[in-house]
Amino acid sequence: GAGVSQSPRYKVAKRGQDVALRCDPISGHVSLFWYQQALGQGPEFLTYFQNEAQLDKSGLPSDRFFAERPEGSVSTLKIQRTQQEDSAVYLCASSYRDTNQPQHFGDGTRLSIL
């Protein structure tokens, strides 16, 4: 596709449920990033993939958060046993290579935990 595609656009879950958020990056983009954006704040880094390798997961807030990109294209961010504080917009971004290239963002998934 022409841009980064994320699904679903909106997700409502009850506290304690598991959720999975999908990101389809721009074709050919090596680098893929996940960010979390709380209301009224700038995005905060969660994790980074170069192709299928997860090279940095230092921003994941707890071990309930897990991300994968098994074939170096589509990525999934999974949150287990969701908590209310997980409510946020989850943004995915991709870039052609690791640096000197701007990241292009998807529209995000707005996650609401009841």
Place this chain on the structure above:
Amino acid sequence: EDKVVQSPLSLVVHEGDTVTLNCSYEVTNFRSLLWYKQEKKAPTFLFMLTSSGIEKKSGRLSSILDKKELFSILNITATQTGDSAIYLCAVEASGAGGTSYGKLTFGQGTILTVHP
């Protein structure tokens, strides 16, 4: 810890006004500074700045970086209602050994509202 601070946090102007948005940063091993515009959806890329003192320009928008004083400004001239958005500043830093993979640290954003 890398830090990016934007000011003002919000700004209300009328069409035709000129605005200046500020971004200051504290980053170890700075590589680049980026500006994004965020409406209701994805942040859209505006500028990437790596060299001090060189202005980047796109239509009514322009931006400049001062690496000595650690700040950048984004100017918008002759504002239009379509410029209403959140403007995000982000900084990329090198990792150990000069490596970098593009991890961005964002500021809180400036909410710009342009009234007709």
